[in-house]
């Protein structure tokens with residue numbers, strides 16, 4: 488066997504192995520990826536995890552910025568149709584809590600590389616929040632977590648409280664008030 492053939496077979500074998508272990512992941516927006524995993528066929532990224540909230544990956548720099556209230560398209564791939572449901576969730580408190588923005592039933596019924604769904608972002612601002620894709624695989628009981636570091640801008644600010652509850656007196660009102668005061672001052676005398 489030539490070294491070229493051996494190389495080709497090795498590449499094929501690696502591809503086969505990685506696709507077998509590639510269960511699924513969100514790829515848009517950009518997610519956190521374990522160091523070295525990009526050169527490893529995203530084996531870790533696409534694999535199940537037992538570590539919440541973000542598969543043990545720490546927060547990184549913001550990768551995507553969206554508009555408040557915007558409907559975004561998230562994309563994911565499924566390498567093994569374990570069925571179950573996916574959830575798109577948002578954390579605005581440093582991964583303490585997550586709010587479900589979108590539930591994706593039947594997100595993993597079939598194998599495919601370009602699934603997508605619209606997700607409506609809330610009308611809030613956040614410099615740094617986390618959009619998470621969570622897949623609860625029904626057939627295997629596996630859990631998949633992908634976290635995207637994002638920011639949301641442009642939310643309409645809540646209307647400011649009224650400048651002052653005290654109404655400013657008009658010039659006429661001031662004049663009248665002064666006259667009344669003078670009147671009573673004179674009475675006192």
Ligand SMILES: [Cu+2]
Pocket residue numbers: 510535567569627629
């Ligand atoms: Cu799997």
